[in-house]
Amino acid sequence: MAILQWLKEPEKNFPPHQDIDHFNDGVCVGYIQDKTGLSQSTISTYLNSMQNAHLLIPTRHGKWTYYKRNEEVIQAYVNTLKDTL
Amino acid sequence: MAILQWLKEPEKNFPPHQDIDHFNDGVCVGYIQDKTGLSQSTISTYLNSMQNAHLLIPTRHGKWTYYKRNEEVIQAYVNTLKDTL
DNA sequence: TTTACATATCTAGAAAATTAGATATGTTTT
DNA sequence: AAAACATATCTAATTTTCTAGATATGTAAA
Numbered sequence: 001m002a003i004l005q006w007l008k009e010p011e012k013n014f015p016p017h018q019d020i021d022h023f024n025d026g027v028c029v030g031y032i033q034d035k036t037g038l039s040q041s042t043i044s045t046y047l048n049s050m051q052n053a054h055l056l057i058p059t060r061h062g063k064w065t066y067y068k069r070n071e072e073v074i075q076a077y078v079n080t081l082k083d084t085l
Numbered sequence: 086m087a088i089l090q091w092l093k094e095p096e097k098n099f100p101p102h103q104d105i106d107h108f109n110d111g112v113c114v115g116y117i118q119d120k121t122g123l124s125q126s127t128i129s130t131y132l133n134s135m136q137n138a139h140l141l142i143p144t145r146h147g148k149w150t151y152y153k154r155n156e157e158v159i160q161a162y163v164n165t166l167k168d169t170l
Numbered sequence: 171t172t173t174a175c176a177t178a179t180c181t182a183g184a185a186a187a188t189t190a191g192a193t194a195t196g197t198t199t200t
Numbered sequence: 201a202a203a204a205c206a207t208a209t210c211t212a213a214t215t216t217t218c219t220a221g222a223t224a225t226g227t228a229a230a
Contacts, residue, residue, distance in 0.1 A: 039220050063176045078167050124190050148197050148206045
């Protein structure tokens with residue numbers, strides 16, 4: 001949940017990327033790792049599982065993988081909760 | 086989540102109680118246990134933890150404890166999720 | 171075309187959640 | 201007040217989740 005929240009406003013929660021000057025494709029794994037303080041493998045695993053759940057969309061830029069929110073799925077999930085819960 | 090859903094419409098998901106003819110205070114533990122197929126202690130533990138989270142409101146009627154949804158808290162939770170997630 | 175770097179995957183140990191049996195408590199009936 | 205019944209609590213075993221170290225893979229720089 002924290003990661004999803006951070007990704008709502010990348011410019012407020014992460015430093016700028018070195019090769020690109022926008023967050024159009026999200027934030028690179030390393031920055032998210034730093035922010036959480038967890039190990040590289042743990043973060044990679046998390047991001048991968050969130051990707052599998054279609055909560056995040058990955059984009060590869062050179063050496064880096066960027067992750068951004070999948071707004072449609074996230075909203076659909078919240079709406080389902082609202083109806084079902 | 087299943088329990089919360091069932092408790093939205095007790096009359097559709099549970100048999101009538103033997104001592105009272107309404108679900109104003111919710112459903113007794115035994116009926117919820119039957120519906121889940123879990124053991125008595127497990128269900129009691131679940132209901133207790135949901136009560137601690139203020140998701141359920143307990144009412145004692147003689148030998149039975151009835152549990153009903155705490156709509157305010159449940160809605161507040163969903164709304165928080167909608168904003169935060 | 172080797173080296174360095176970012177990320178992914180594999181493996182396994184530690185921590186937490188799930189669950190039931192045994193027992194305790196509270197309430198009603200006899 | 202003893203017995204019966206509904207629910208709660210305690211304890212512990214099983215299962216699942218969490219997490220990191222080691223290693224692998226993919227990409228770019230030297």
